[in-house]
Amino acid sequence: MILTIGDSVCWGQGLIEEHKFDALFAKAKGMAFSRAAHSGAVIGSQTDSSNEMENGEVPVASPSDWQQVLEQRDWTQVDLVLLNGGINDVGLTRILSPWTNPNQLNQWIDQFCHQSMQQLLVAVAAKLTRPGAKIAVIGYYPILSEQSYFPSDDHFRMLLELHGVATSSVALKATLSPKDMIPSVVGNCLTFWKMSDSKLQAAVDGANAALKTNTCVFVKLPFTEENAMWAPTPLLWELSPLLGPEDEVASTRSAVCEKIYGDVVHIPQWIQCVRASAGHPNVAGAAKIAAALEMIL
Secondary structure, three states: OEEEEOOHHHHOOOOOHHHOHHHHHHHHHOOOEEEOOOOOOOOOOOOOOOOOOOOOOOOOOOOOHHHHHHHOOOOOOOOEEEEOOOHHHHOHHHHOOOOOOHHHHHHHHHHHHHHHHHHHHHHHHHHOOOOOOEEEEEOOOOOOOOOOOOOOHHHHHHHHHHOOOOOEEOOOOEEOOHHHHHHHHHHHHHHHHHHHHHHHHHHHHHHHHHHOOOOEEEEOOOOOHHHOOOOOOOOEOOEOOOOOEOOOOHHHHHHHHHHHHOOHHHHHHHHHHHOOOOOOEOHHHHHHHHHHHHHHO
16 A cells, blocks of 8 residues: 655645546555645654644644654555655745745755755654655645746735735835745755755665665655746746636635635735635646656655
8 A cells, every 4th residue: 555645745636536646656556545644734853742743734733743653553564655745844934035045945954855854764664564654745846947937026925925925015015026026935945945855865875874774765756947936937837817726626615715814914824825825836737746656665
């Protein structure tokens, strides 16, 4: 059996069930699978306690990766764990903020994608009982790149504001120019993509060294800069011309978002929830991840 643990990428944000990469991979392998992953999950820590989850499409931090692992009671049938994590611990607000210090960003990536992930991998490996069972750590991809060409300034602003990055100031009575912000934001996205790959590989290597086995394997995704949002060949959900979501389950997610956040107090969360698919692998992107898994596993 395949067990999927992690955040929105492993959940398959915006995709119908048959288009999610773990479902595609399991079908190709003729294996059963179970998915604990959900949107917004952090790696967290072993002391996390909340295990209540909203609808998987709604971005919330818990259950964390650790909680997802601890909630799994029967490991006797698990042959493969598909797992990811780190981006929500680092924080999309930090990655998409033009004011994030690059050195601090690097430290956060090392802290979560390397140190926290390595601790989690050792713990997950200790749960496995089937001979030859493996843990596949799924990498990330460039959300934005130097090949991203935004349809309008509003598309760029919306993407940032979805994740709590202000693009105007009441105090200064000014609206910040996307032209001035884009280079730093793109630079952060590329830094996270490349460095998270490196640090996740380091976590896999460190865990295998500690375990004295080759239980863990890193799956580097075959995405390039041209596959980022609004790049020539995007493999990620974008925003429509009217700044709405364009994914396959937008209408059903919207209904859930309205039920949870449909009041004045939670307007920012509602806006983010409705458009939560933006920046996640689309149908073609998910198929490419499944193909990458087939090549490695």
